Amino acid sequence: MVLLKNGTVETDLYTDxxxxxxxxxxxAILVSLTQWQDQGDALTKRLDALGIVLQSDEKxxxxxxxxxxxxxxxxxxxxxxxxRAYSYARLLRERYNYQxxxxxxxxxxxxxxxxxxxxxxxxxxxxxxxxxxDWEVAAADISIWYQPxxxxxxxxxxxxxxN
Amino acid sequence: xxxYDEFDARLVTERVEQFRRQAQRRLSGELTEDQFKxxxxxxxxxxxxxxxxxxxxxxxGALSSKQMRQLAHIARTYDKGYGHFTTRQNIQYNxxxxxxxxxxxxxxxxxxxxxIQSSGNCIRNTTSDQYAGVARDELEDPRVYCEIIRQWSTLxxxxxxxxxxxxxxxxxxxxxxxxxxxxxxxxxxHQNEQGKTGFEVIVGGGQGRTPFVGxxxxxxLAPEHLLSYLEAILRVYNLDGRRDNKYKARIKILVHxxxxxxxxxxxxxxxxxxxxxxxxxxxxxxxxxxxYFTPPAYAQIDDETESLNEQRTQNPAFDAWVQANLAxxxxxxxxxxxxxxxxxxxxxxxxxxxxxxxxxxxxxEYSFSELRVNHRQNLVLADVPQKDLLSLWTKLIELDLxxxxxxxxxxxxxxxxxxxxxxxxARSIPLAQEIHQRFQDIDKVHDIGELxxxxxxxxxxxxxxxxxHIGILGVDKRGKEFYQFTLGGSSDQNASLGDRTGKGFPAxxxxxxxxxxxxxxxxxxxxxxxFLETYRxxxxxxxxxxxxxxx
Amino acid sequence: MIIANTLxxxxxxxxxxxxxxxxxxxxxAVAETDEQAESLLTAAKQAEQTNVVIDPYLIPINIEDGxxxxxxxxxxxxxxxxxxxxxS
Numbered sequence: 160m161v162l163l164k165n166g167t168v169e170t171d172l173y174t175d176x177x178x179x180x181x182x183x184x185x186x187a188i189l190v191s192l193t194q195w196q197d198q199g200d201a202l203t204k205r206l207d208a209l210g211i212v213l214q215s216d217e218k219x220x221x222x223x224x225x226x227x228x229x230x231x232x233x234x235x236x237x238x239x240x241x242x243r244a245y246s247y248a249r250l251l252r253e254r255y256n257y258q259x260x261x262x263x264x265x266x267x268x269x270x271x272x273x274x275x276x277x278x279x280x281x282x283x284x285x286x287x288x289x290x291x292x293d294w295e296v297a298a299a300d301i302s303i304w305y306q307p308x309x310x311x312x313x314x315x316x317x318x319x320x321x322n
Numbered sequence: 323x324x325x326y327d328e329f330d331a332r333l334v335t336e337r338v339e340q341f342r343r344q345a346q347r348r349l350s351g352e353l354t355e356d357q358f359k360x361x362x363x364x365x366x367x368x369x370x371x372x373x374x375x376x377x378x379x380x381x382x383g384a385l386s387s388k389q390m391r392q393l394a395h396i397a398r399t400y401d402k403g404y405g406h407f408t409t410r411q412n413i414q415y416n417x418x419x420x421x422x423x424x425x426x427x428x429x430x431x432x433x434x435x436x437x438i439q440s441s442g443n444c445i446r447n448t449t450s451d452q453y454a455g456v457a458r459d460e461l462e463d464p465r466v467y468c469e470i471i472r473q474w475s476t477l478x479x480x481x482x483x484x485x486x487x488x489x490x491x492x493x494x495x496x497x498x499x500x501x502x503x504x505x506x507x508x509x510x511x512h513q514n515e516q517g518k519t520g521f522e523v524i525v526g527g528g529q530g531r532t533p534f535v536g537x538x539x540x541x542x543l544a545p546e547h548l549l550s551y552l553e554a555i556l557r558v559y560n561l562d563g564r565r566d567n568k569y570k571a572r573i574k575i576l577v578h579x580x581x582x583x584x585x586x587x588x589x590x591x592x593x594x595x596x597x598x599x600x601x602x603x604x605x606x607x608x609x610x611x612x613x614y615f616t617p618p619a620y621a622q623i624d625d626e627t628e629s630l631n632e633q634r635t636q637n638p639a640f641d642a643w644v645q646a647n648l649a650x651x652x653x654x655x656x657x658x659x660x661x662x663x664x665x666x667x668x669x670x671x672x673x674x675x676x677x678x679x680x681x682x683x684x685x686x687e688y689s690f691s692e693l694r695v696n697h698r699q700n701l702v703l704a705d706v707p708q709k710d711l712l713s714l715w716t717k718l719i720e721l722d723l724x725x726x727x728x729x730x731x732x733x734x735x736x737x738x739x740x741x742x743x744x745x746x747x748a749r750s751i752p753l754a755q756e757i758h759q760r761f762q763d764i765d766k767v768h769d770i771g772e773l774x775x776x777x778x779x780x781x782x783x784x785x786x787x788x789x790x791h792i793g794i795l796g797v798d799k800r801g802k803e804f805y806q807f808t809l810g811g812s813s814d815q816n817a818s819l820g821d822r823t824g825k826g827f828p829a830x831x832x833x834x835x836x837x838x839x840x841x842x843x844x845x846x847x848x849x850x851x852x853f854l855e856t857y858r859x860x861x862x863x864x865x866x867x868x869x870x871x872x873x
Numbered sequence: 874m875i876i877a878n879t880l881x882x883x884x885x886x887x888x889x890x891x892x893x894x895x896x897x898x899x900x901x902a903v904a905e906t907d908e909q910a911e912s913l914l915t916a917a918k919q920a921e922q923t924n925v926v927i928d929p930y931l932i933p934i935n936i937e938d939g940x941x942x943x944x945x946x947x948x949x950x951x952x953x954x955x956x957x958x959x960x961s
Contacts (some may be wrong), residue, residue, distance in 0.1 A: 218561065239360065240443060242483025246560045249480055254595060270344070270361055277479035300340045303333035305473045307600035308480065314600075315329045315473070316607060349881060351924040369927060371951050374883035404960040419882040672960045740947060741955035749950075751957045801945060 163272075163290045164260070164282035166298070171284075173231060177212045189233055192217045195225070203228055212264065219247045223255045232257065234280075236265035245278045252279035252309040272297040279309035323384045323692060324469045324614045326434045333476070334431045337438055341365050342424035349421065364444070364482075366437025367423055371744045376418040377440040378430060380695045382450035382468035382492075383411040383702075387682040387691040392433040394678035400426045405678070407663060407671040409697050409735060409786055410489070411449045412440055416742055438476060443484045445475035445556070449491045451499045452696035455615060456704045458652045461511050462519050464494035466612045467548060470603065474549050481556045485563035486571035488556070489528075492521075501697060501813035503527045503536045504789060506573045507555060510815075514542045521548065525555060525585065526577030527817075529783035534574045535817045539586040545608060547593075549601040554593035562588070618690040618705060623655030626708035633712050640715055642764060643726040648711075657708050659689075661701040661718065662725040662733060666758045669751040670736040671699035680721050688714050698735055698774075700728065731773045731840075732758040735786050739779030739796060740803075746779035748796025748803040748829075753777055756833045770840055772852045776811070789813035791854045792839060793820040794832065805832040809839065809865055810857045821862055824870055835869055842868040874901045874941070875917045876952065877929035885951060886926060892916045894926060898941050898952050903934065 162171040176182055177191035182198065187208035195202065195211055202209055210231030211222060222229070232251060234244035244263070251257040262282040263275050272283060272294065287293045307314050326334070341361070348358040362368075366377040378393075385393075393413060397405050400422045401415040408414055418426060430436060439446055448471045455463045471490060475481070481488070491505040502508025508524035521543045527536025543551055555573075562580075564570045577585045634641035649658040661681070663671050673681075685693050685703060688710050694702035706714060718724035727733045734757060737743065739750030754777055761767055776790030780797075787793035793808035805827050808820025827835045840853075842864050847856040857865070875888035886894040887901025895901055904910035910931055917929035932948045934941050943949040950956060 240483050241565060242443075242481075242485075243561060243565075245480045245483065246557050268357070268360075271483075274477075274479040274482055296343075301333065301336050301477065303329050303336065304479075305476055306478055306480075318329060319327070319610075320606070349924075355880075355921075355927055369878060369883060371947075372885055372954060373878070402959055419884075421881045668960050669957055674960050740950055741957055749956060751955075755957070798947075803946070 160284055160286055161290045162262075162282060163285055163287075163294055166291070166294050168290050169282075172208070173210050175212065187230075189231065192221055195222070199225070199228075210260075210262075213244075213247065215241050215243045219251050219255065226251075226255055226257045226259075229257075229259060231260045231262055231282075233262040233264045233284075236263060236267055239266045239268045239271060241266075245274065248275070248278040248280055249309050269293050269297055273301055277304065277308045277310050277312065323386060324381075324465075324611070330473075331431075331434070334434070334436045334438070335428075337365070337436065337477075338424060338427045338431050341427060345420060345424055360442065362420075362423075363441040364439065365423075365427070366440035367418075367420070368441060369744070370416065370742055371740070371746075372742065373417045374420055374423070375742070376415045376423060376426065376437060377408070377412050378414075378435055378437045379440050379447040380411045380413060380435075381472050382448055382454065382465050383452050383695040383697075384465065385693045385695060386433075387685040387693070389433045389435055390678050390682040390685065390693055392429060392435070394675040394682070396426050396429060397675040397678065399429075403676075404672055404674045406669070406738065407673065407695055407699050407701070409699060409737075409784060411447060411695050411697060413695075414738075416738075439482075441487075442482075443486050443488075444482045445478060445484075445488045445490065447489075448472050448475065449489070449500055449505075449697060451493050451495055452694040452702045453499060453649060453658055453704065454494060454694075455617065456651050456653075456656075456658055457495050457497075457499075458650045459497050460495045460652070461513065462494045463612070463615050464492040464500075464509075464511060465615050466608065467509070467511075467521075467545070468492050469611050469614070470548065470608070471552070474552070474601075478556075481560060484556070484560055485565045486568065486573075488559070488573065490552075496815060498813075498815040498817075499696070501786075501789070501817070503815075503817040504529060504533075504786075504813055505536065507552065508536050509548075512542070518544070520544050523551065523555075526574040526582075528572055528574045529786060529788045530572065531569060531781040531783075532572075532575065533783070533788040533819050534578060535819060536574075537577060537582040539582060539589060546603045546605070547597060549603055550597045550599060551589075551593055553596060553601055554589050557592055558585070558588045617653075620653045620656065620705070621707065623707065623709075625654050626711075630708055630711065637712075639719075639726075640712060642768075643715055643724055644711065645768075646726040646730060647724075647728045651705070653705075655708055657706050657711060659703040659706045659711070659714065660696075660728040661703065661723050662727050663700050663723075664727055664733050664754075664758070665722050665725045666732070666755065666762075667722060669738075669741075670734055670754050673701075677721050677723060680717075681723070684714065684717060698733065700733070726764075727767070729772050729774070730767050731761045731770050731775060732767065733774070734758065735774070735776040735790070737778050737780075737785035739777075739785075743779060743784075745782060746796070747781075747798040748779050748805065750777040750779040750785055750796060753794065753796075753805065753829070753832055757836055760833050760837065769844070770853070772854075774812075775836070786813065787811070788819045789817065790820065791857070792836065794836075795826075797826060799826065803829045805829065805835075807835060807839070807869070809862065810854065812854055823862065823866060838868045839865055874898070874903055874932055874934055874943075875913050875929050876932050876943075876948065877917060877921070877926035879926055880924050883927075887952075888913055888917050888920075888929070892920075894920070901941075903936075903941065904931070 524536035689703040740746040778785030811820030
């Protein structure tokens, strides 16, 4: 499993403690929604980076007022065909104006990267032997998009009217 | 009709090359079947009972003669020389080989066709009225909005992994020929009190194992808000639709479980946030798409009433065809010609490559080079001058494409059934053919009059049995094919779901059951009363007695 | 017998005694015992792993007048093709 971020492979600085009983005092961590709701005060007092993992049945409205506390929001895909997080991602970007790292975790397929990038994900936990090449292929596969979404690609309707 | 510009063309070409790489990775063993399956399905490639099956979209049923010729070429080059038109304005090839699919898709892309989203849990081919643009009762051309929806829904990044498949249909006429009340979203164009045309939005219709007639969640929606409103519906569904059970995952179950009012509230709440945003449809864009659907250069001619009547009197076979297969055109001197794909010789909806090529030629000669495909598995030449009807009919006869049975008993919808489909429990095609054989007598057929028999080979209801005046569902009962009957279904503006008659019949008694139902109808009907009206008036009792004896 | 679809062309095939694949039901291997069936299935699963075929499984057959006939009508249609003529 590698962390692909903005087109390059990066070291994952975060430890996923979302299923741990006790939170470590130091180090960058990813916590669960329950941990955040139960121990939010303590978590905000830590000095190291903080991220949250939302399961596919946890809507982002639960953290809509807390976004400033998170450096990373990871959205879980329990299976590749559970598409709820595509909507969560757009809501986070477009409705709640979240600007930080939005990470796709779980069953993330190469062929889905372009959809995920379009709805606002900018990092991905994927299984890949050559993630950078995979990313280049996925990003170049399709260059035409009809819909306005959470990325900076220009939808076709605008390209046509600018012509 | 709509023509691709450079952007549409590039997308489809890129998609073909993407699939070519994916197929290569599968053939080389780099991808497992589990990994490849969702990728092939997103391009319309299934693995069926005997072989791969490729499903190609015919957006809202519109087909140019050039495209029809290419469909013939695909059938001849990559398949066994025929294709099957479905109830969703698609064509299916039953014997395609995986190694040839990228080439076949490239050939289709060359004529602006593809299989993108013809399968999978995404927004499928948007369907419409086969008489769009030419119907006398039409308010506005629905194809304009179908094309707008087609573009918006193609590779939609947020809605490509929905809980389940999603079907949208649009009608621009009060007489619904697109079955909009039986779709995940049905859009019916009509005028509001100010005389402005907009959409009634109907959600949660559908067939399958839990059929529902759709419910109206908005009486009138302005066209400029069409896409934002659709996006709001899809988002609510994507977030709240059930994912724990694939049989309960369609939007109809969500609407049913939370109720129409609550569903409407959720959609409106979402819509308020995105309305007047980037999805707002400017009139300039509507006009731009509308320009593609400018009517062809019709000649200024009068209706050919007299000469046509004379031809009909002289030729009873031609008369029967005119009576059954023609519909009124909005322009005088022209007729809409339905081409029945329900000959007794071929399975419903099947067309050979030879017929496809000939149909393309006929479209060039008689109907401005265009054809239509409808949801009853028939074809349409929409713009035929009435003076040419006899000559067209003569040529159709030679091609076995002049069966005079549109809307009559042998115009049967049938899914491929167990002869082709991996999901089916029973066969559909042989039963359709047996019914056709039994009711050959033209006088009897016309005496029975307007009747739809719809046959599905399993609960998934691809043969629309719930909405047939007579619906037939094939089931497997201890290793044998049985057929259950429903009566009183309809897919038009007064849509209704059929009622079960009772226990099913073994295959060799199914046609007799149809005959008993029809004999009962003939016995109890009032003068001029159609089967459906009779059933709605008298109910199940006399039919049940005829089928099962009195209790 | 073992029935499957080939990967590259998708057509229905049967496993032979030599562990190759044939479109001809009369050339496929017939297991008489559970052990033989198990051994055929192992070979078939191997061919699935190496991406030769898709979804191989065992079907019961009867032998009537020397002809092999799958006992379930679904498998019979799968093995012998559509029961209605191919349009031509």
